Amino acid sequence: MHQATQASESELSRRAFLAATGGILTGAAAFGVMAQAGAAQRHPTRGGTLRFATRADISGLDLHRNIIYLVSMPLAAINQGLLDLDARSEPVPGVAAAWEATPDLQRYTFQLRQGVLFHNGREVDAAAVKWNFARMQDAKIAHPLTRSALENVQEVEVVDKYTVRCHLHTPSAAFPADVVYYPCALMAPDSADRADLHPIGCGPFKFAKWDRNNITELVRFENYFETDAEGNSLPYLDALLGRPKREDRVRLTALRTGEADLIDSMAYADAADFATKYAGKFQTWEVPTLATSFILFNLEKGPFTDKQVRLAAAHAIDHEAINQAVFHGRGEVARGFYAPASPWHAQGVEAWPPYDPDKARFLLRQARAVGTEVALQALPTPPYMQQTAELVQAMWAEVGFKVRFNLYDEVALNQNRRERTFHADSTAASYRWDPDGWFSRQILSTAPATRANSGFRNERADRLIAEARRTAERQKRLELYAAIDSLVNAELPLLYLYHLTLLEAGSMRLKGYQPSVSGAFSIRGGGIRTAWME
Amino acid sequence: MLAYTINRILYLIPVLFILTVVVFSFVHFLPGDVIDVLGGQEGVFDPAVRQALQQEYGLDKPLYVQYLVWLNRVLHGNFGTSLVTRRPIAIEFFQRIPATVYLALVSTAISLMIAVPLGTMAAVKRHTVVDYAAQVLSLVGISIPEFWFALLCVLFFALYLGWLPSSEYYSPLDHFGLSLKHMILPAAALGIRQAAITTRLTRSTMLDEVQKEYVDTARSLGLPERRVIYRYTLRNAMIPTITISGLQLAQLLGGTVVVETIFAWPGVGRTLFEAIISRDFPVIQAGVLILGIAVVVMNLLVDLLYRVLNPRVRLA
Numbered sequence: 044m045h046q047a048t049q050a051s052e053s054e055l056s057r058r059a060f061l062a063a064t065g066g067i068l069t070g071a072a073a074f075g076v077m078a079q080a081g082a083a084q085r086h087p088t089r090g091g092t093l094r095f096a097t098r099a100d101i102s103g104l105d106l107h108r109n110i111i112y113l114v115s116m117p118l119a120a121i122n123q124g125l126l127d128l129d130a131r132s133e134p135v136p137g138v139a140a141a142w143e144a145t146p147d148l149q150r151y152t153f154q155l156r157q158g159v160l161f162h163n164g165r166e167v168d169a170a171a172v173k174w175n176f177a178r179m180q181d182a183k184i185a186h187p188l189t190r191s192a193l194e195n196v197q198e199v200e201v202v203d204k205y206t207v208r209c210h211l212h213t214p215s216a217a218f219p220a221d222v223v224y225y226p227c228a229l230m231a232p233d234s235a236d237r238a239d240l241h242p243i244g245c246g247p248f249k250f251a252k253w254d255r256n257n258i259t260e261l262v263r264f265e266n267y268f269e270t271d272a273e274g275n276s277l278p279y280l281d282a283l284l285g286r287p288k289r290e291d292r293v294r295l296t297a298l299r300t301g302e303a304d305l306i307d308s309m310a311y312a313d314a315a316d317f318a319t320k321y322a323g324k325f326q327t328w329e330v331p332t333l334a335t336s337f338i339l340f341n342l343e344k345g346p347f348t349d350k351q352v353r354l355a356a357a358h359a360i361d362h363e364a365i366n367q368a369v370f371h372g373r374g375e376v377a378r379g380f381y382a383p384a385s386p387w388h389a390q391g392v393e394a395w396p397p398y399d400p401d402k403a404r405f406l407l408r409q410a411r412a413v414g415t416e417v418a419l420q421a422l423p424t425p426p427y428m429q430q431t432a433e434l435v436q437a438m439w440a441e442v443g444f445k446v447r448f449n450l451y452d453e454v455a456l457n458q459n460r461r462e463r464t465f466h467a468d469s470t471a472a473s474y475r476w477d478p479d480g481w482f483s484r485q486i487l488s489t490a491p492a493t494r495a496n497s498g499f500r501n502e503r504a505d506r507l508i509a510e511a512r513r514t515a516e517r518q519k520r521l522e523l524y525a526a527i528d529s530l531v532n533a534e535l536p537l538l539y540l541y542h543l544t545l546l547e548a549g550s551m552r553l554k555g556y557q558p559s560v561s562g563a564f565s566i567r568g569g570g571i572r573t574a575w576m577e
Numbered sequence: 578m579l580a581y582t583i584n585r586i587l588y589l590i591p592v593l594f595i596l597t598v599v600v601f602s603f604v605h606f607l608p609g610d611v612i613d614v615l616g617g618q619e620g621v622f623d624p625a626v627r628q629a630l631q632q633e634y635g636l637d638k639p640l641y642v643q644y645l646v647w648l649n650r651v652l653h654g655n656f657g658t659s660l661v662t663r664r665p666i667a668i669e670f671f672q673r674i675p676a677t678v679y680l681a682l683v684s685t686a687i688s689l690m691i692a693v694p695l696g697t698m699a700a701v702k703r704h705t706v707v708d709y710a711a712q713v714l715s716l717v718g719i720s721i722p723e724f725w726f727a728l729l730c731v732l733f734f735a736l737y738l739g740w741l742p743s744s745e746y747y748s749p750l751d752h753f754g755l756s757l758k759h760m761i762l763p764a765a766a767l768g769i770r771q772a773a774i775t776t777r778l779t780r781s782t783m784l785d786e787v788q789k790e791y792v793d794t795a796r797s798l799g800l801p802e803r804r805v806i807y808r809y810t811l812r813n814a815m816i817p818t819i820t821i822s823g824l825q826l827a828q829l830l831g832g833t834v835v836v837e838t839i840f841a842w843p844g845v846g847r848t849l850f851e852a853i854i855s856r857d858f859p860v861i862q863a864g865v866l867i868l869g870i871a872v873v874v875m876n877l878l879v880d881l882l883y884r885v886l887n888p889r890v891r892l893a
Contacts, residue, residue, distance in 0.1 A: 102614070102855075103662040182626045183633045187616050239663040254672065255662065256851070257746060257843035288744060288841045292728075296743045297841075300735050452854045454609030461613075461622060495622035 083270045089279035091576025093553065095564075096294040096303035098425075100256050100287035105238040106228045107178050107185045113225045114333065114473070114545075114562035115307045117259045117285025120571060121162070121244040124224030125153055125172060125207075130569050131386050132332070132561040134219045134476055138167050138229060138245065139207075148214035148513055153222075155205040160266045161231035162249040169207040173199045174232040176209075189226040191484060191491075214513035216520065220477030225563070247278040247565060247572050259285030269572065279555065279575040289424075298325065298548055304576065305549040305556070307564075311427065314546035315371035326553065330545040330562040331384035335377050336427065336471040338435060338538040343498035345466035346417060346444075351410040353535040356417075356467070357396040358403035359442040360435060362540060369430045374541035379528035380472075380481050382542035384560050387478050389525035395532040395539065403442040413443040420459060421469040423450045431540065432469035460495050468496075471543065474561035478524045482508045486531060499536030552577045585877045593869050600865045601644050604858045610636055611660045614855040634660055647862060657859045659852075666863045670848055674867070676746050677844040680767070681829035683760055685822055687768030688775055693818065695772075696779025697811055700787065711776055718773025724835045727766035731839065734762060744841035763840040767833060771825050778821055782814040815886055823879035827872040 097115040106122060113119035113128075127137035136142075139153035159167040176199045179185045179192075195215055200208040211218060221227065224246070234243035242250050247269065248261035261283040269277045286303060288294045291310035297303040309317060318327040338360070340347040347353050362376045375382055379392040396402075407413050417439060421432040429450060436446040451459065459465045475481045484492050487508050488500040504527055511523035531537065545562055556574035564570045612630050616622075631637045635646065650657050656666035699711035735743035742759050749756040786792065787810055795805045832846020845864060852860035 103664070105663065108615075108663070182623075182629055187626075254843060255669070256847055257841075286745065286841065290838055293744055293839060293841060296731055296736060297745075300739065300743050302742055302745065454607075454611075454613040454854070454856055457613040457616065458609040491622040 083274055083276035086271070086273075086275040086279050086575075089275075089555070089575035090281045092282040092284060093280050093571060093574060093576060094284045094286060094302070094304045095571075096286045096288045096297050096306045098287070098289060098291070098294065098308045100259070100285075101253075103239060104242045104250075104253060105184075106230045106242050106244060107175075107189055108238070110186050110188055110226060111228065112473075113565060114330075114558075117261065117283055118242070118250070118253070119225065119246075119563075120248040120261055120283055120565045121242060121246045121250050121264075122224045122228035122565070123244060123246040124227050124229055125155075125222040126219055126224070127567045128223055128225070128476065128559060128563050129567050130557065130559050132474060132476060132559045132563060132566075133386055134223050135567050137224060137567075138172075139222075142219065144216075144218070144515075148216055148218075148515060149211045150208060151211070151218055152202070152206060152208045155207065156268060157205055159245060159268050161229075161234075161243050161245045162264055163231050163234060163243045165231050165233060167229060167245050168204050169201040170204075171232050172207045172229065173201050175227075175229045178235070179227060186226065192221040192227055192480075195221070213509075215479070216515050217477040217479035217483075217512055220475075220480060223476055248280075248283055251282075256287050256289075259283075259287075261285070269567065271568075271573065278572040280571060283571060291426075295548075298550070301550070303550075304553050305547065307545065307547050307562070308425070309546040309548055311369065311371045311373055314373055317546065317548060321548075324551070326549045326551060326556075328547045328549075328556070328558055330547060330558055330560065331375070331542070332382040332474050332560045333543045333545040333562045334471045334473040335380050335382070335542050336374075336431060336469070336540045337377070338540065339468040339470055339496055340536060340538070341463060341466050341468075341498060342500075342536055344463045346412060346415045347466055349410055349412065350534070351406050352412050352415065354396055355403045355406035355410065355412070355442065356439060356444070357535055357538050358399045358406065359438045359444075360538065360540075361398045361438060363398075364438075365431055365434050365540060368434060369427050370541060370543075373544050373546075375544065377539035377542045378532065379525070379539065380475075381478065381524075385474070387521070387524070389521045389528060391522075391525045391529075393529035393532055395535065400438075400442050407443045414445050415443075416445045416447060418464070418466045419446050419448045419469065420451055420456055420465045420467070421448070422453060422456055425471075427543070428469050428471065435467075435469060463498070478520070479508070479512050482524065482527055483512065486527065486536065493536075497536035499534070501530065501534060501536075504530050504534075582877065582881070585873075585880070589870065589873050592873060593866060596869045597648070597862055597866055598644070601647075601858065601862060602640075604853070604856060604861055605640055607853075607856060609856060611856045611858075612636070614661060614857075647859065651863075651866070656863045659857050659860050661852075661855050661857045661860075666859060670845065670852075670860055670863050670867070673843055673845045673848050675748065676842060677830060677832060677846070679749060679756075679760065680763055680833075680842065680844060681826055683764040684766075684768035684771065684829060685826045687764055688771035688825070689818075689822060691769065691772035692775035692779055693811075693815075696776040696818075697783055697806065697814075699776070699780040700783030701806055703784065708780075711780065715773040715776040718770055719777075721770070723766065723770055723833075724839060726770060727763070727836050727839045730762045730766050744839075746840075746842050763836055763842055766836055766840075767829065771822075775818055775821060775825075779814065779818050782817050783810065786810045786814040812886055816883060819882050819886065820879055823875050823882075827875040830871045830875070831868050 095117050099115045101109055101111055101116050101118050103109045111119045124137050125139045126134040129135045138155055138159050140156045142151055142153045144151050161167060176193055179189050195211045195213060196209050197212045198210040202208050229245055231243040247264055247267045249264045251262050252260035263278055263281050271277055288297060294306040295313055298306045340353055342348055366372060366374045378394045379389055381387040419432055419436055421428040423429055432448055436448045439446050484490050486504055487493055488505050493499055507523050507527045511520045514520050554575050554577050557569045558564050559566045612627055658665050659669040662669055695711045699708040702708055731743045734741045741762050745759055747756040747759055792805060792810055795809055832844050832849055834846040834850050837844045837847045849864045
């Protein structure tokens with residue numbers, strides 16, 4: 044399936060007028076779709092109920108108002124979008140069977156499958172897509188992440204019942220990644236008034252019940268359009284029970300006592316030897332591109348406005364020591380945003396300043412900044428953010444900084460960022476389907492998040508980001524992103540630390556399950572859609 | 578008795594009013610607001626969008642207006658909706674109360690079932706092995722942190738022995754047997770620690786009581802020792818035990834965040850904790866109000882129980 048998608052992308056570059064036609068090719072690949080909803084039969088033997096213990100729970104049920112994180116929030120299984128994700132976390136056909144772009148990459152036309160249904164029986168047509176996109180663009184309703192995915196959309200045109208065309212403000216090769224079901228999940232237009240109580244999506248599972256921090260109950264959607272290679276309808280499972288258990292050890296205990304069939308986000312200390320220690324008793328799955336952690340510098344206020352001080356701070360960081368102490372050797376040192384396991388990993392990125400505490404001391408003395416007070420902040424969860432910050436605090440103190448480290452809850456931390464009262468932040472960002480999703484939000488000087496986080500302003504970086512966005516050819520884009528990451532490593536609005544690798548574990552009774560490289564558990568032809576309980 | 582009860586209930590009104598004003602003010606003194614939570618890691622950084630959202634959630638109005646709007650709603654029996662989940666408080670918070678009440682009652686019952694016989698025996702058989710064992714056990718119980726004891730229980734009974742489930746809650750109304758099985762470990766983790774405190778208290782009050790003249794009189798009249806101890810002495814010694822158990826029960830009704838987290842128990846403690854973290858003030862206000870009522874009602878019940886146990890107790 045992936046090769047088919049890649050083939051389509053090569054064709055794109057040659058012709059330069061199609062942004063992507065992977066949908067058509069992918070449709071002919073191993074996993075298919077029903078021509079008409081309800082036409083395929085269930086697999087005769089595969090089914091069961093999967094009990095999934097997760098670190099997180101959703102904040103609310105409205106699919107546009109809340110972020111339904113597709114790695115650790117079971118409700119994500121009710122979602123589907125214009126486009127879906129595959130095992131490599133690349134956009135592939137979802138509700139839209141195919142799409143094409145105009146040569147200027149400013150208009151995208153999506154051809155919808157016929158007969159795709161929302162869980163209440165209403166058909167997913169072009170009018171429903173238009174209504175959804177309008178709601179996702181409403182600042183009073185949509186979550187900022189969802190809204191930012193569609194901020195480039197100028198107009199959504201209903202061409203006919205099964206054709207929808209998006210007119211963009213500026214050319215974008217990244218647009219297909221913006222309409223994937225995370226964060227742009229489609230919900231039934233006639234269900235908006237009960238969206239906070241009973242969400243109606245069009246994904247492989249239907250909502251049944253949610254009791255916050257206790258249970259999410261989903262049941263198989265019998266009319267879901269996807270099928271397996273033999274033409275059996277997906278998903279195989281009868282039901283999915285999400286059980287949020289915030290503490291890592293509580294989830295692990297639930298797995299070991301047989302109360303859970305699948306757990307996410309194992310603690311790094313446990314993950315280090317779990318696979319070998321419990322080989323034959325439990326299964327494990329590596330998720331090598333979950334997210335990337337970094338130290339964010341405030342370039343507008345405080346000591347890190349001085350580049351020399353940032354260089355000193357970077358020279359003081361021993362990446363390998365953090366890897367051993369915090370990640371038990373399971374993290375991968377990050378020199379750019381994308382990990383080697385990602386299709387968007389760029390070669391040739393010039394790395395950040397190497398670990399050299401003597402040079403850090405020298406630079407600090409030269410900048411007359413020895414003893415400078417630094418306000419370092421982090422969230423208490425996930426724990427690696429705090430643990431990393433504590434090590435960074437020690438490393439910086441060793442070269443002459445005076446570090447004041449504070450843990451804040453999300454509200455206070457965001458307020459500090461907004462009011463520019465922090466100097467550095469130990470944080471992370473989850474995987475983005477297209478590099479533009481990272482660089483245009485966190486590096487581009489005009490992006491609201493950049494302004495509120497690092498405050499980085501660099502004309503060259505802005506130019507490269509804009510160029511990469513309007514470039515259709517994948518290899519050329521990769522080169523541009525490598526150049527931007529090299530610039531980031533030289534200017535240091537942030538210091539990349541690690542690509543976070545997550546370990547999932549499950550019972551031996553769970554069959555056919557494989558998450559995507561970024562941890563998504565509901566993916567085309569995989570994840571929980573092809574899982575069943577023995 | 579009726580006048581006393583009505584009087585106590587009337588006291589409740591100013592207490593709860595002050596409580597809600599204090600909590601409301603406190604929540605608004607915390608940095609940030611719920612918009613920061615709704616924005617997540619992406620954040621709401623555009624001032625125009627922030628203003629629009631504050632308007633949407635009614636956060637742009639002066640504090641006293643926000644409070645009066647809330648109070649007006651509550652007086653009409655409407656606690657409003659959570660700012661985060663946008664679901665009615667009735668679902669968001671009140672749904673948690675049965676799980677919390679269930680856990681609080683069972684753990685208090687476990688505590689009393691252990692503490693009263695053990696404390697009494699320790700006092701009656703003073704300076705014997707029973708007394709020393711009771712004292713050592715209660716000292717150990719007080720010294721062990723609650724979260725550590727809870728983890729030990731999970732490790733031993735759930736993981737190694739496999740006798741009991743390690744977490745999750747089932748309503749006793751839906752699955753009684755299953756609910757009881759899931760209840761044992763969290764209730765024991767809370768109850769045994771409480772029992773340690775109550776055992777010491779029962780022992781010391783019993784020791785005071787057995788030295789009183791009415792006990793000597795009862796013995797000199799030839800009443801059987803069992804009757805002297807359990808019918809007369811224990812009844813009087815129970816007053817401080819009832820007081821402390823009432824306070825413990827009220828505390829448990831306020832939620833136990835750590836134990837709820839370890840056992841994935843959907844109680845009011847975690848809900849309130851998360852509401853505070855996300856500045857979801859309608860949920861916080863409703864929670865504080867309900868818990869305030871619970872504490873006052875518990876105190877009232879304890880006072881009424883005094884009168885049952887000891888008719889000499891009268892209103893001052």
